[in-house]
Amino acid sequence: MPDLILSGSNYARLMEGLVVTLQVLAGSVALGTLLSLFFGIGRLSNRAWVRRGSSVYVEFARGASAIILLFWMFFALPILFGIRGWSPMTAGILALGLNMGAYGAEIVRGAVLSVPKGQTEASIALNLTNTQRLRHVVLPQAVPVILPPYGNLMIEVMKGTSLVSLITLSDLAFEVQKLRVNAVVIAESATTPMLYLNVLAIYFVLAFVIDRLFKVAEHRVAARFGVKPPRAARAGRPTTGVGITG
Numbered sequence: 001m002p003d004l005i006l007s008g009s010n011y012a013r014l015m016e017g018l019v020v021t022l023q024v025l026a027g028s029v030a031l032g033t034l035l036s037l038f039f040g041i042g043r044l045s046n047r048a049w050v051r052r053g054s055s056v057y058v059e060f061a062r063g064a065s066a067i068i069l070l071f072w073m074f075f076a077l078p079i080l081f082g083i084r085g086w087s088p089m090t091a092g093i094l095a096l097g098l099n100m101g102a103y104g105a106e107i108v109r110g111a112v113l114s115v116p117k118g119q120t121e122a123s124i125a126l127n128l129t130n131t132q133r134l135r136h137v138v139l140p141q142a143v144p145v146i147l148p149p150y151g152n153l154m155i156e157v158m159k160g161t162s163l164v165s166l167i168t169l170s171d172l173a174f175e176v177q178k179l180r181v182n183a184v185v186i187a188e189s190a191t192t193p194m195l196y197l198n199v200l201a202i203y204f205v206l207a208f209v210i211d212r213l214f215k216v217a218e219h220r221v222a223a224r225f226g227v228k229p230p231r232a233a234r235a236g237r238p239t240t241g242v243g244i245t246g
Contacts, residue, residue: 035101040108
């Protein structure tokens with residue numbers, strides 16, 4: 001049976017790939033969160049052009065394959081617009097962020113719609129502006145509903161970061177592929193199962209950490225606003241798209 005322990009140099013390469021994976025994840029989540037809020041709220045706008053424009057983005061980015069978006073960002077966009085020095089990191093973050101933003105926008109829209117209508121009517125009676133109503137009344141009550149499915153979405157994006165290896169970005173998936181090829185070349189093919197086992201464990205740990213962080217956030221937000229965590233989240237049932245109507 002092959003040794004479960006990889007060499008120090010192999011682990012060093014995997015850690016280098018992990019750093020790149022985390023960078024792509026952080027950038028994608030930051031962009032995806034901004035797009036989720038902007039277009040999720042935009043889909044509920046009273047202005048028809050804002051609502052329709054947001055719907056076009058959501059339907060396009062949600063319906064497009066993440067890998068096609070990735071290839072388009074890296075190979076097609078620089079040619080179309082004559083962009084030089086377009087890095088794989090930038091292309092990967094844009095593609096995954098755009099894809100995440102479309103799904104996240106539906107989560108935000110559903111959470112906002114879940115806020116009781118009476119809360120909005122009361123804020124109107126208090127003569128609050130649209131921005132004030134959104135900031136002080138609607139979003140604080142929507143956040144507890146947003147967190148469970150958004151945690152699931154972030155885990156999906158984390159797993160999707162492996163796609164950037166297809167555009168030569170040296171992430172975790174790219175590094176393990178290079179190590180596998182090297183092992184085969186030097187007749188150490190028995191190392192291959194251990195490489196993938198270790199990478200599988202790394203992705204599992206990342207997913208577990210994200211899940212735990214969101215669980216803590218859910219309970220803190222629930223305590224802060226005096227509400228109970230969503231029942232589906234406590235029961236461990238899938239919550240993606242919770243509260244979405246229409």
